[in-house]
Amino acid sequence: MTLTNREIARIFDNIADMLEIKGEIVHRVLSYRRAAEAIRETPQDLQTLAAEGQLQTIPGIGKTLAEKIEELLERGTVDLYERLKAEIPLGVLDILHISGVGPKRAKRLWQELGITSIEQLEEAAKAGKLRAMSGMGAKSEQRILEGIEALRRQQTGRTPLGIAYPLAQEILEYLLELDEAKFGSVAGSIRRARPTIGDIDLLIASDDPDPIMERFVTMSNVAQVLDHGPSKSSVQLHNGMQVDLRVLPEARWGTALHHFTGSQAHNIHIRELFLKRGLSLNEFSLTRVESGEEILCATEEEVFSHLGMPYIPPEIREDWGEIEAALEGRLPKLITLEDIHADLHMHTTWSDGTLSIEQMAQAAYERGRKFIVICDHSYSLGVANGLTVERLMAQQEEIRRVDAKMNGKIRVFHGTEMEINADGTLDFPDEVLEKLDFVVASLHMSLRQPREQITARLLNAINNPHVDLIGHPRGQLIPNREPADLDMDAVFEAAKASGIALEINANPHRLDLEAQYARRAVEMGIPLAINTDAHRASEMDLLFYGVMTARRGWVEAPSVLNTWPLERFLEWTHQRGR
């Protein structure tokens, strides 16, 4: 059983933590952390890359780490890790996750008090044993206990974007009600549209921060105030989420928003470029290193312009090549919400939706869609009241009737979201599929099959000439269900060969394909579709999550079926054998 990318990343993170506790130089530690992060973001399997000798093409992976990855793939572990584990109990690493405990304290707690678990630490803190250590007092003890509580409130590590984003907007709007607050923005990973969010970052422009900070730390949903200063405050909410608020003067907005949007890797790269030009960048300004002269930037555009760059959209600020692209004038023209005028995957009461065909058509029309495809489930998905062939054909009559009734305001087409069964078979035979306007095929069941089996299932659907689109290809549910163990390289190769499209499912619980896979699909010339998979009218409003995900994947409008004029869309489905 070879290790997955995620498991290898986790081992590198553990190695980084242990090296840090040992007091290893910080840059060696950071190398492991950066490598772990890069591995998590890599859409290809490390195994494949290793076989091709391509591991060092991953940024942050050099000769040494490439060898360690190869050893991990072969043996399941690596000498360094084994030696470190023999030296430092793994429980000490758990303690590191407590807010207020870093490597230095974790090491002293372990070595001076023999504490190797969160439970032991809690017991010692409650017994007042921590204050015996130099540099630790009663307040530190209390803070650690609060940190343990905070960790327990935080049940799952990261929060889905679909929960964090509306919450962040709500808090921001509440704070902006104050006259002292001129304007504000959500920043951090929400602004970059990461599918899951660690904490909420908010930024407000003001010359008088105190009342804003006061309103922030006294919000009714605050469980605990973590920091409370004039420029930065942090709280933890009752739901476990941490929210950071920064307040800065309007004249410094550009540098501030850029700084707090990140990513950290992007910021570091940008700052290095500035340093080479004799400029130091922080959240307040640019500073000429020699003269100390300050240059204020009120907009992000100004920040980039001082490097001779165009504006880089936040969704692609991950140091995945956007800085080089900006310098060379080849930034993508990212797709926008306005580019989309069709939705090719939605449900009705015929299967598990809540509205009739006509109601969904009307709701889509009200949201400016020019055409939609009704794709209800097929019969093998019994829990969703999937359609038999007979009901499917009856549905077609109803769809034709509604399409006629809409009188050209919006076109309504007939499709299916056909089940790809556990044995790889499809629910409808070719002669049925031929009668439909559009065919989506999706995996819902037996998602934990071994890689070869589940990949073969999906390839069977991809290779069927009547299937136009694979719905939510990897089958993940954010935050709790991992994607299926698919050989994505094989999936992309097959999709390329068959000319099929792949979906970016806009529902924030799915966001599937994720950005890095969407980017790879586009690079290979595979068309995409961004669909809401709506089961009710309100879910049509989640389309922007799909668009943000696409933007993260450097996707441009021409690659996306939903941006095409109707004639071109119909032509494309025709060419696919209809």
Place this chain on the structure above:
DNA sequence: GCCGTTTTCGGCCCGACTGTTTTCAGTCG
């Protein structure tokens, strides 16, 4: 441990808040 339009060796982004340190270390983002 990575990496190279100043470098294959010697660098590696930058600042806020807290607590207990009488001048700063630790932690965090």
